[in-house]
Amino acid sequence: xxxxxxxxxxxAQAGSVLDxxxxxxxxxxxxxxxxxxxxxxxxxxxxDVEIHPVRGPETGLVxxxxxxxxGGSPFNLGEATVSRAxxxxxxxxxxxxxxxxxxxxxxxLAAILxxxxxxxxxxxxxxxxxxxxxxxxAQAERRQAEETAxxxxxxxxxxxxxx
Amino acid sequence: xYVAVKGGEAAIANAHRLLADRRRGxxxxxxxxxxxxxxxxxxxxxxxxxxxxxxxxxxxALAIRQARGDMIEAIFILRAYRTTLPxxxxxxxVETGEMAIERRISATYKDLPGGQLLGPTFDYTHxxxxxxxxxxxxxxxxxxxxxxxxxxxRVSDILSGxxxxxxxxxxxxxxxPGDITRTPMEFPMGRDVRLQxxxxxxxxxxxxxxxxxQRGYARTHPFAGEIRIGSxxxxxxxxxxGFAAPLGRLKLTECQMIxxxxxxxxxxxxxxxxxxxxxxxxxxxxxxxxxxxxALRADEFGExxxxxxxxxxxxxxxxxxxxxxxxxxxxxxxxxxxxxxELDLVRRMRREYEAARHPADDASEAxx
Amino acid sequence: xxxxxxxxxxxxSQRAYAGGFADPVFQSQAVFRxxxxxxxxxxxxxxxxxxxxxPAPFSRAMGAVALTLLDADTAVWLTPAARASVxxxxxxxxxxARVTExxxxxQFAFVEAGQSLPPLSSFALGTQDYPDRSTTLVVELPxxxxxxxxxxxGPGIETTQTIAPSGLPPIFTTLxxxxxxxxxxxxxxILTAGSDLLCLPxxxxxxxAEE
Numbered sequence: 001x002x003x004x005x006x007x008x009x010x011x012a013q014a015g016s017v018l019d020x021x022x023x024x025x026x027x028x029x030x031x032x033x034x035x036x037x038x039x040x041x042x043x044x045x046x047x048d049v050e051i052h053p054v055r056g057p058e059t060g061l062v063x064x065x066x067x068x069x070x071g072g073s074p075f076n077l078g079e080a081t082v083s084r085a086x087x088x089x090x091x092x093x094x095x096x097x098x099x100x101x102x103x104x105x106x107x108x109l110a111a112i113l114x115x116x117x118x119x120x121x122x123x124x125x126x127x128x129x130x131x132x133x134x135x136x137x138a139q140a141e142r143r144q145a146e147e148t149a150x151x152x153x154x155x156x157x158x159x160x161x162x163x
Numbered sequence: 164x165y166v167a168v169k170g171g172e173a174a175i176a177n178a179h180r181l182l183a184d185r186r187r188g189x190x191x192x193x194x195x196x197x198x199x200x201x202x203x204x205x206x207x208x209x210x211x212x213x214x215x216x217x218x219x220x221x222x223x224a225l226a227i228r229q230a231r232g233d234m235i236e237a238i239f240i241l242r243a244y245r246t247t248l249p250x251x252x253x254x255x256x257v258e259t260g261e262m263a264i265e266r267r268i269s270a271t272y273k274d275l276p277g278g279q280l281l282g283p284t285f286d287y288t289h290x291x292x293x294x295x296x297x298x299x300x301x302x303x304x305x306x307x308x309x310x311x312x313x314x315x316x317r318v319s320d321i322l323s324g325x326x327x328x329x330x331x332x333x334x335x336x337x338x339x340p341g342d343i344t345r346t347p348m349e350f351p352m353g354r355d356v357r358l359q360x361x362x363x364x365x366x367x368x369x370x371x372x373x374x375x376x377q378r379g380y381a382r383t384h385p386f387a388g389e390i391r392i393g394s395x396x397x398x399x400x401x402x403x404x405g406f407a408a409p410l411g412r413l414k415l416t417e418c419q420m421i422x423x424x425x426x427x428x429x430x431x432x433x434x435x436x437x438x439x440x441x442x443x444x445x446x447x448x449x450x451x452x453x454x455x456x457x458a459l460r461a462d463e464f465g466e467x468x469x470x471x472x473x474x475x476x477x478x479x480x481x482x483x484x485x486x487x488x489x490x491x492x493x494x495x496x497x498x499x500x501x502x503x504x505e506l507d508l509v510r511r512m513r514r515e516y517e518a519a520r521h522p523a524d525d526a527s528e529a530x531x
Numbered sequence: 532x533x534x535x536x537x538x539x540x541x542x543x544s545q546r547a548y549a550g551g552f553a554d555p556v557f558q559s560q561a562v563f564r565x566x567x568x569x570x571x572x573x574x575x576x577x578x579x580x581x582x583x584x585x586p587a588p589f590s591r592a593m594g595a596v597a598l599t600l601l602d603a604d605t606a607v608w609l610t611p612a613a614r615a616s617v618x619x620x621x622x623x624x625x626x627x628a629r630v631t632e633x634x635x636x637x638q639f640a641f642v643e644a645g646q647s648l649p650p651l652s653s654f655a656l657g658t659q660d661y662p663d664r665s666t667t668l669v670v671e672l673p674x675x676x677x678x679x680x681x682x683x684x685g686p687g688i689e690t691t692q693t694i695a696p697s698g699l700p701p702i703f704t705t706l707x708x709x710x711x712x713x714x715x716x717x718x719x720x721i722l723t724a725g726s727d728l729l730c731l732p733x734x735x736x737x738x739x740a741e742e
Contacts, residue, residue, distance in 0.1 A: 020404075020405060020406050023404075023406075024406055024408075024409065027408055027409055028396075028409040031409055031410055031411040032411050032412065054548050055548075055551070055624070055625075058249075059248060060248050060249040060250060060251045061217075061245060061248045061249070061250045061251065062250070062251055062252060062253065062254050062397070062399055062410065063250060063252070063253040063254065063342070064218065064253075064254045064257065064397055064413070065253055065254050065255065065256040065257065065340065066256055066257055066259070066358075066415075066440045067256045067257075067259075067331065068331065068332060068354055068355060068358060068438060069319065069330075069331040069332060069419070069436055069438045070259050070260065070317060070319065070331060070417060070419065070438065070440075071260070071317075071319075071330075071331035072330075072331035072332035072333065073332060073333055073340070073355065074256040074340045074355070075340045075354070075355035075356070075358045075359055076253070076340050076341075076342050076343075076344075076355070076359045077257075077358075077359065077362050077415075077440055077442070078212075078213070078216035078217065078218060078359075078362055078363060078442055079216060079217050079218070079245055079250070079344075080217070080218035080219065080254075080397065080410075080413060081217065081218070081219040081222065081248070082251055082399070082410055084251065086548065086624075088548070092545075094545070094548055096401070096403065096404060096408070098399065098401070098408050098410055099410055099411050100218070100219075100397065100410045100411040100412075100413065101219065101221070101411075102219065102221070102222070141263055142310070143307070144263070144265065145263070145264075145310035146307035146308055146309060146310050147304075147305035147306070147307055148264060148265055148266070148280050148282055148310070149280070149307070149308045149309065149310040149311065150305065150306040150307055150308040151266075151280055151281040151282055151283075151284075152278040152279065152280050152281075152308070152311075153278065153279040153280075153281065155273055155274065249602065249603075250602070250603050250604065250627075251603055251627055252603045252627055253603075345604060402620065402623045402624070403547070403548075403620070403623070403624055
């Protein structure tokens with residue numbers, strides 16, 4: 001068998017210089033949303049995109065680290081399952097997807113969307129997707145925070161009797 | 164001594180078939196689903212993840228079902244599964260100070276910033292069996308109240324402002340905490356390695372040891388400084404990205420135990436700390452871990468090591484229930500040959516014993 | 532973290548993604564089998580297939596050994612020239628291994644063609660309790676034949692095995708004798724040339740033909 005071959009000399013395209021902050025935000029929502037949401041956005045913006053696998057999708061482990069005392073030097077807490085994929089579009093962009101769990105298809109979809117984000121022709125749609133998804137995730141977080149807030153203890157001091 | 168024993172294949176196959184049958188149980192009842200276990204037996208799932216040392220709720224639920232609810236068997240199955248996967252790397256240390264909090268209490272500060280948040284706790288329930296659960300009726304959703312948005316400051320940071328409590332220590336050592344899954348354990352060990360072992364340790368064993376410290380076997384005068392449960396983001400350094408890639412969130416329980424310390428020649432009197440951090444919602448385990456962590460720090464503080472909970476080799480060597488069950492349960496395996504050898508030995512010793520007694524009998528008869 | 536120091540150019544980063552195993556499980560097993568046979572039969576040459584196409588300055592055999600033996604738990608030492616190339620990114624992406632500049636902390640070390648061989652004792656030599664904690668060196672030579680013949684003896688060799696690698700420094704037999712004297716400690720050596728490799732585990736002794 002021959003090694004994976006593809007155009008290695010493709011120059012950086014205009015628009016593929018990515019804002020790492022935005023790219024990280026995209027990856028954060030892709031990791032947390034249900035897989036169906038990734039399927040629907042992909043079907044909406046690029047249903048026929050041509051994909052070449054570079055690595056995976058594959059499932060493995062990441063050793064999760066904590067800090068001694070919460071803020072000291074690191075220690076190994078235990079492992080978590082992680083699935084990841086790297087894909088290349090026929091136009092050359094390389095996308096990475098990685099998330100907790102064993103859903104390899106989810107990781108592959110995340111990688112495709114990361115690659116599409118770099119291509120430039122869907123940046124508007126993907127930026128809107130990031131904003132909407134973050135709002136949706138924030139809403140779920142707010143709900144949990146509000147449920148927790150309702151269990152907050154309001155202390156009141158007992159009035160002592162007069163002598 | 165072991166010798167190869169052949170036979171039993173049909174018996175084993177039928178036993179496994181019978182196990183599957185009993186696991187399924189009454190076919191008139193619907194089979195329990197994985198999602199149901201994840202959603203409705205979530206603390207069982209959390210315990211299996213913590214002690215298997217593998218965070219994956221769906222796989223832990225599968226293990227619980229496969230083990231018919233036998234938790235240690237489920238932990239064993241999940242621990243075995245993790246050995247089949249390659250490791251991609253290590254996460255950045257999770258920031259428990261930035262946890263999305265579901266529960267957070269302190270027994271040392273009533274009015275702490277962020278408040279006492281009880282969350283979904285068993286505390287203050289009456290521990291009375293609830294027949295209403297048999298009815299499967301409607302369950303109201305949680306009450307909501309606007310969240311204050313006030314950050315839940317860590318209790319250890321409040322005290323450290325006054326210098327009355329030991330700090331977190333150096334935040335260095337980013338390149339290599341010890342790893343018991345890669346390197347054989349050696350005693351004495353670093354606190355990093357000890358915490359890894361305790362985090363996967365058996366809840367019952369650590370609970371009993373923690374209890375022993377409270378009853379006077381290595382008393383450490385503990386207070387539950389803070390317990391927090393919630394989710395944190397996990398990130399992995401990814402060279403090809405140039406930044407740490409977010410992987411999603413996982414749920415953790417953290418316990419900061421605060422302990423009295425009367426001081427030593429080199430350190431003024433201050434509070435010391437024990438630390439517990441556990442996968443999932445597992446407050447009892449995190450508290451027990453923190454108490455045992457503090458007891459195991461005896462040498463650091465020049466305390467006499469007199470109790471089991473202070474004996475690092477004893478505690479760490481016996482806290483892993485997968486190792487423990489393997490060695491205890493291996494006694495079920497055939498030991499026919501060495502038992503026969505022992506039997507012969509006991510018979511011979513008995514003959515010698517009788518022979519030695521015999522002249523004495525003669526002597527006593529002669530005396531009559 | 533040791534990575535993230537340099538942002539490779541787009542072209543380089545593209546090269547980093549190319550040339551890994553297309554079928555990692557089976558292809559790495561085939562390379563592992565060849566390596567195992569080569570370690571078990573010191574001095575015998577194994578030829579690898581072209582399942583890996585590493586970037587310069589690595590040869591195919593170096594690349595195949597790297598992607599077969601390295602993983603996220605291993606630290607690898609590279610020459611300064613290789614460290615400055617796309618090789619660290621390529622190794623990192625395909626194996627997860629991290630590059631270290633500390634020879635004594637490296638489980639594996641790679642010396643490509645044209646680079647001088649550092650002193651063997653500068654690498655990890657293992658401990659008496661854990662002799663396995665030593666560095667395995669992979670050294671590229673112009674050819675595994677055509678050089679001055681050396682007689683190899685030791686476990687895995689029935690009587691003697693003659694090897695004649697070209698391009699080893701003249702002092703090599705002395706260096707190897709010093710390494711051999713540390714047994715059970717010491718480094719293991721994989722000599723590569725193009726797609727060929729042969730192994731010299733620490734248990735193998737070498738003599739020049741005149742000795």
